[in-house]
Amino acid sequence: MIDATKANDLEKARDMTLRATQWLNVNQLRVRPSGPPFSWRITTYMATVDPAATDEERLVASRRMLKALEVHARQERWEYDSAQGSYRDRDPLVREWETTERDAVLETLDKLLRASTKSLETECRKKFIGKAVAVRHL
Template sequence: MTHSHEQNLRNARELTRLAAQWLRVISFAAFPGAPVFSASVCHYHAMLDPATSDADRLSACRAMHECVLRRADVEDLEGQSKRLRDRPVDPYGAHWHTTSDGAALWMIAHLLSCAIRGFEAQA
């Protein structure tokens, strides 16, 4: 295995760990009534356990990415609705049009997407 190959895998693993930490910080649940992202969720272990295989880590990232994007869309709708009601000053049109959780979810989705690409490139 080349140095760059091993470094790319380390980067993908680190991105996975960061995404999992963020999911835990925001008490992510895939849908109302679902378990919060924690030790009670199988993907939690696949993303955080150092002994997990990269194939299982990739599978967990793909599954969580889909869930995160669905929830981010919901948060975007809520944020856009609030924005229409409150009409905040945004002269450059650069402010997030989502909720705080939505902004965090989009960043988590980005981390997961980069991790997925990293794992897939090494397969």
């Protein structure tokens, strides 16, 4: 029997992965520059929204989405820096975000996916170890 807290953590990880996928879809992000935007046509998307998907499939999908986010974030930061140049008035208290709206979304999604990936990795590792122990006792 699964502990209620562990089950709750796993449900949270699944939900975070689903939410990140929905945001990627709404923002029309792509896995690669020439690819289609995140939608039902992409297996990574389907692995996160399908209730029948395994946690291992969700983990692989989360890792792929993280890689895509890293590319988008680098591009967005480069575009921001090139648009601002060296003549931009700086906030003397450094309290304003020096980023774009899209980059703020990407950063939030990155944190969400990293948290869900960490939880999914922990759960998948436990499952793998449990299977290895069960096989060893046969």
